[in-house]
Amino acid sequence: MSDTLTDHPSSARRGAVAGAAPDAAGAAPGVPAAVPDARDGAPAKRRLGGLRWPGRSGHPPATAGAAPDAAEATPATSPATPATPNGAPTADESAAADRRAALDRIMGRVLRVAAVAMTVVGVIGFAASYSTLQGFAQRNGFGEILSKAFPIGVDGAILGFLALDLVKTWRRTPWPVLRLGAHLMTLCTIAFNASAGGAVLDDPVRAAAHAVMPVLFIIGVEAIRHDLLHAAREADGTLIEGVPLHRWMLAPWQAWTMYRRMRLAGIPSYREMQQRDKDLEGYRVWLLQQHDGDLGRASETELLPMTMAPHGYTVAEALALPAKWAAEEERRREEDRQRQEEAAERARAAALEAETRAKVKAAEEEIQRLEAEGRVAQAQSKLTALKGTSSAEAEAATAVARAEAERARREADRITTAAERQAEREAQAEESAREAEAKQRAAAAEQQAAEMEEAAAETRRRAAAKNRKAAEDEAAAEDAEKEKKHAAAEAAEAERRAAEATARAAEARRRAAEAELAAVEAEDEARLSKTERAARRVARMLLAAAGAAGISEADLAAMKPEAIGPLVPLEEIMPVLKASQTTASDRRKDAALLIKEGYRG
Template identity: 45%
Template sequence: MILLSLAAAVGGILVGVIGFAMSYDTLSHVALNSWGFGERLAPWFPVGVDASIVAFLALDLYLVRKGTPWPVLRMAAHAMTGATIWFNASSQGSIRADPVRAGAHGAMPFLFVIGVEAARRLIIHKARLEAGTTSDRVPLHRWLLAPVKTPRFYRTMRLTGVTSYMEMIRREQELIAYELWLKRKYGGDLSLASEDELLPMTMARYGYTVAQALAMPDEQDQAAEARAEVAERRRLAAETRARIAQSDAVAEQLRADGRVEAVRAQVEGETGQARAHAKAQVTAAERVAQAEEEALETAVMAEAKARTVAAQRQEAEERKAKAEIDLEAAELECLAAEERRQAAEADRIAAAEAAAVETQAIAEARRATLEAEEATAETKKAVAEARRVTAEENRIADEERARQEAAIAAAEQSKKDAAEALRVAAETRRAAAEIELAAVEAEDTAKLRPRERAVRRVARMILTAHATNPDSASAEQLVSLAEIQAALDVSSSATASEYRQEAIELLASGYRP
């Protein structure tokens, strides 16, 4: 290949240089002598014609490499190619007069353009290979041997983006094999098959393989379940937000009620305190007035009694004086002295009683004052208790709000953890699907037998299970025989056990998809 590349490069450059030199000599001579160009412009005419071909083709290749081709450049290059061939062929006179001479002058420019087109094709093909957009052609013998089916084959290949001809052949073979299996299952009557079983024939024209078409119902069901889970999470989130808002409203209402009750208790306490103080003052004043009234009545009664006794004694003495004026004059004088002494004693006793009454009233007043002060202290204590209860309610409300905020934060964290877990699971499933697809393509390329494919699939199941559960020590714990039977549609557990054992040995030998 290196020698061929060197030969092609050297030959292409040599042909291009010779063609350009011959075209330059011919066109410059004709331009000067026959076409009316001046001596200074005639040499530049062939350069402009031939250089335009190279410039247009080079610019076209550059735009193709950048992914923005413009077909006008290629058409312009082809037009200039035809022009330079025509100019060289007709430079020696009429083409009909001497076709061989005209062909000799037009051959070299034509070869130069053929070399440039070959280089263009090589560069475009290399760019498509690097971009992964190169596509195989349908061989000519297929068009000749199957002229009816090949157009549909080609149409499906181009519309579905299948770039490999052999890949398209393999898909067609798989579809034919599946259709034959389905006919054998239902005795040749495909109308008995379910819609899911007929999906490979329906979706083949859209580029789906048999495995992809059969997996569509499960994928749609999984997508529907995922949408339902998303809707359920949104509904639960809305309910949670509604409960949180309701709890906030109830807490705010409780705080407002607590503030109202606190103000009410404070006002009632102050009002009760004022009432108790006023009542105590009124009671003390009433008791003082009553004590003063009782003391006054006692003093008046004592004085009246003393005056009555004195009057009676005076009358008795007057009668006795009248009866015994002479004999009892001395005795009357003594009696008068005794009466004065008794009156003084009575006055002293009355004064003592009055003083005692006054002292008792003062004590009653003091006791009433103490009772009023005790009532005031009780009122203050009740107000302090009401304030303490209000503070306790505020503290409980704050703790409840803190618990609610912690619950909200925990719920948000749970949502984030769940979203992260879903994302990791989705990434794991996507990576597993990519690995599975790459492994199946590699197995198809290697043309492995069904048993070898089954063993490799079990090995990939073990690797996927180990990636999601790295703590498990053995393959038996990671993948059970029931899972292998379900995945490979195997009825015998012994066969599934053999597959698992061979998969373990395959992994031990270094197999990685």
């Protein structure tokens, strides 16, 4: 309680905070301004208990929260010192600054004296307790070496705990266990020293003498800690002023209610709280005058300062709430409208993109189907031609061989028959006389028949060769059939590769669509304008055209914008953007500049 109830406000926190609050006048439509103009000629209101505002009646004084200037909000307790030209400090201000500087120098010297004195106190206290603690340790079985280290451990623990507590306090991470440990070790030191000469109650003066130095050292460290906390809170703006002691003595209940409201509303300054109470009371009395002493006639908006005061709002801040709420509602409506427009635009773009992708996919599938049918028809025509040619040649050769064999056989039969008849006639005619000649002629005929038989054999051999050729032709036909099957297999393989190519093309289109969608979402996240989005869309078309033309990124980076633009003609850009030729040309120039600056989709 001593840290918060009786602290005086620091110089850094003094002064009115009224300038931070917005001007209530005009903030809430339909609400009387916190500072009405005294020149508006308003009729005078009746007095309430003899209270009247200085000057013209019917107008409350300017409240601290309503005034835009803090200098006007803070009531002056003394005549204002006129300012010098160009903002130079006045003589009084210079004298006050000199007095503060002199006081700071004096306090610096006092602080150094205190530091030296506390160091001396600590050294004396620890030196005085060393021998006593050593004897205590020896009597309790610590041994020669440990008994010498025991006082250092006890006093070192006190110093370490206090030092760590100061460091953690300076870092805004205090840990109460450190302070508690230091205080417990101090009590142990006092108890060990006091018990060295017997029971404490036997010689209380001696026990008190042993306790003085450690207690003084603890008090000094606590003073340093208190100053560190005060400086840290002052630097963070969290220093909380307490209600002055004289107010607790003169009006304890009002002091308690003010202290409670300060803590609940998070108001660190007592003077600010005091000014807020004055402003609220002034506004209440003025509102009573406006409604002839009946606050029940006031609207809820006019009663906002009284309603919101327990929550830490000033009069001006409370009166400004309706305008703030209206502005927030308008902002939310505008954001909702923009989100709806953007969602509709994205939906239209997605539908158009899906329709375009469907048309492109259908066209590509039709082209691939026609190409596959053409390849199959070409393979079938080639196979049919090969098969027809081989079969015709084989059949022709077989027919020729068979005809030759038949002709040779008939010729041999005819010659044999003729020879036999001739021999028979000659034998009958000259059977007796020319038997020998007949035999000779028969032999000759037989020889001729043998020759004819040989000729027939030769003919049959040629026919066999022809048949063999025909068999070879049939084998060739079978090979052709195999080639046909192989060609069919190749056609099937070609169809499979075409299907795989189609799948890869579909996957590429899907990835391109995903990249396009990601780019559109990135543009939506970046909240780009329609012109910037159109330029980036044309840039992606240029990048795709460059990739199709085999232009590398290095070559593309080296190209001038004038050379990048013609990669995609305006006739392709205009339907995509649904824009005129001039607009499409401008977007293509912007896209070329984007690519030149490093944009890659």
